[in-house]
Amino acid sequence: MxxxxxxxxxxxxxxxxxxxxxxxxxxxxxxxxxxxxxxxxxxxxxxxxxxxxxxxxxxxxxKDAEALAARISGQTLRFVARVGELDRLYGSVTSSDIAEKLQQQTGVEVDRRRIDLDEPIKRIGIYPIKVQLMAGLEPVLNVVVEGEAGSLELPADPEAAE
CATH class of the missing domain: 3.40.5.10 (Ribosomal protein L9, N-terminal domain)
Known part of the structure; x- marks a missing residue:
């Protein structure tokens, strides 16, 4: 049959x-x-x-996702937070915070669940974060977390941050 x-x-x-x-x-x-x-x-x-x-x-x-990936890729998002001992944040930077900041900065709305963040960021530093748009499309953006007192300098090469 x-x-x-x-x-x-x-x-x-x-x-x-x-x-x-x-x-x-x-x-x-x-x-x-x-x-x-x-x-x-x-x-x-x-x-x-x-x-x-x-x-x-x-x-x-x-095609739409590729255009979106081109806009997102290489973006740098800066977060300023209160810092305690050993460069630990009071609170954390979550995928929701990253999605909100990305939307404010670029006008691109990305669902927080598509941001590849294993656990919230709790220390100052530079973090390369992947955004999963579609199978095979994962643009990387840099998240810079700095304390209120000073600022971090970005390295010239984004791969050096890893």
Whole structure:
């Protein structure tokens, strides 16, 4: 029995694929649960059109993400905070703070969950931070945390900060 998958099915295939399955598996599991429909010419053609439209949307989203990555990459965000002993901050700089500052400085709105920060920044220094926009697109921006009393000098080479 040939079926067109409407959803991803583990160990069988992804949505939009035409698969040959046993009659019982198709009749008793895939069709009633809505995971698949019978593979007629019309259904297959509609699935191909949906896949083509989805690929166009993904390409457009990737193009937008690349433009956004070009604007973000290399940006330097400065945070001034109160500092205690051993250059430790009173409080911390979080991914929410970074997203807010990035939006203020560049006008680019980035979700805080896309900022790759394992734990909040609690010391003064220069930190290279990745922003995960899309698979394969991770621009790096520099976060400079300095105390109220003095300022940190940026190195000439951003890789030297790592």
């Amino acid at each position: 040939k079926v067109l998958l409407t959803q991803d099915v583990e160990k069988l295939g992804k949505a939009g694929e035409v698969k040959e399955v046993s009659g019982g598996y198709g009749r008793n599991f895939l069709l009633p649960k809505g995971f698949a429909v019978l593979a007629t010419r019309g259904q297959v053609k509609q699935a191909e059109e949906r896949i083509a439209a989805n690929q166009k949307r993904v390409q457009a989203a990737r």
